[in-house]
Amino acid sequence: MVATSTLKTKNSECITELPGQTRFGKDSDFWDACLAEPQRSADLCEERTCRQLAQMFEGVLSRAKRPTLHCSSVLVPERLTRRIARQVLRLASGEPCGLRGCVFYIHLELDEGVKRLERVTYDAAVVPTFELTLVFKQDGAAWPSLRDFLFLGSCFAPKSRRVLRLSPGFRLIKKKLYSSSAGTEVEEC
Template identity: 70%
Template sequence: MVATNKMKTKSTEGPAERGYEQVCLEKELDFWDRCLAEPPVAAADVTEDRTCQQLAQMLESCLSRAKKTTLHCSSVLVPEQLTRRVARDVLRLASGEPCGLRGCVLYVHLELEKGWKQLERIAYDASVVPTFELTLVFKQDGAAWPSLRDFFFMGSCFTPAFRHALKLGPGFRLVKKKLYSSSAGTVIEEC
């Protein structure tokens, strides 16, 4: 028995000789080079970003409700990206916990000249037994008193119904307290 092998000859033509335009080929190679150079977006990053947005919206809603009920002011001025920064720090502190953010109870406070005022209690997932508490303390901006010019423009500034705008400062404080461990201490972060 004799085995025969028919070998196909390879074409020495390149892609350009087979009808591909050189320009199209370069564009396609550039596209794949860019795709390989960009880091892939992980599903966890997308979920974390969505959770961060939801938490920031919860904080903004909390401040909106508090201006009418607790703070008795016409508006609360919040620095740009403050709620987003707070949400990122809350997620960071929740990352090492057994239930993550779902096991968090967040107490939101406002620092006043004499102590602080509780604005709201937020449970991200009320169906989960809390494993830790976070106390968030927003700080007022240093310029809490309105200027004399603002009094003249408001007209009825000396009436009892006068309500001002409350301006928050860019700083805040987070205090973490673990509920499941008696040996765990309290973590205080000043931001």
């Protein structure tokens, strides 16, 4: 599990300059490097984008801890955000503007219902062509902490739970915005 309490993120409403961009020295040119090894460059770009998406999802969870989820930390299965990022890239690959035309709606499915966490526009300069709704799921098999168990139902019950554990499963819902036959795809992972 990866705890999201150590992440430091900035405003996620618009991601215009993504972190971790590769910079080339004075002697080499970016396009020469891309032309020399196009497959390697595409793989590096996809891996970097996947890593940035994973960080974005973890940032959303981290920002939602106290105000929305009422917990002190969120435990995320180790490769969950990477798996989600790969699925997002796969779904965006057939779109006219690719990932740049995406608007994310990120939710968390809890025992009490579904909570909306955040809306993220990947590139505000591009008119959105599709929406992706990501639904994280709470791990229902996780045991409550002893503290939560002892205070459950008493007048000393804590107002917030200490730890929220996410399930390795998630749901992605894709909705196209540009076509008259706009359909909805639902992927349960």
